[in-house]
Amino acid sequence: MVAIKATDVRREFSEFLDEAIKKPQYTKRRKQIYITIPCETLDKIFPYKIRVTIKKDSDGSYYSENDTLPDIIGYGATKDAALASLRDDLIAYSYEYNDNFPLYSVAPNRADDLPMVMKILSHYEKDGDISSIMEVR
Numbered sequence: 001m002v003a004i005k006a007t008d009v010r011r012e013f014s015e016f017l018d019e020a021i022k023k024p025q026y027t028k029r030r031k032q033i034y035i036t037i038p039c040e041t042l043d044k045i046f047p048y049k050i051r052v053t054i055k056k057d058s059d060g061s062y063y064s065e066n067d068t069l070p071d072i073i074g075y076g077a078t079k080d081a082a083l084a085s086l087r088d089d090l091i092a093y094s095y096e097y098n099d100n101f102p103l104y105s106v107a108p109n110r111a112d113d114l115p116m117v118m119k120i121l122s123h124y125e126k127d128g129d130i131s132s133i134m135e136v137r
Contacts, residue, residue: 003028039122046115049135052086054079066134068116069093087130094120 006029062082064074074086104110
């Protein structure tokens with residue numbers, strides 16, 4: 001069996017994480033299987049980036065749209081400000097999604113956001129930034 005019992009993981013947590021760096025670790029608790037992987041492995045599972053388009057509005061300000069989570073739009077007086085606004089809003093939404101996971105993960109209009117939310121949070125928690133997963137066009 002590949003899956004490790006949760007009680008064994010608790011007892012040997014440091015060793016468990018050391019092994020997760022080398023290869024995915026599977027933990028079994030009751031009837032559930034949990035997978036532990038490093039952020040870099042998540043990037044291989046979800047290799048896409050957030051494609052961003054910045055446009056000038058009729059009032060001279062800018063707004064930034066993305067194709068991954070299209071309901072989230074950034075606004076600003078400059079292109080950089082609009083991009084920073086989008087970045088902040090994507091991070092805020094990802095934390096909101098995570099905080100409301102039981103609801104959002106089954107909501108028809110939000111369930112498909114999960115892969116990108118995981119990617120955003122893993123990069124933000126690791127690097128304090130998500131610029132590396134954004135592609136500005």
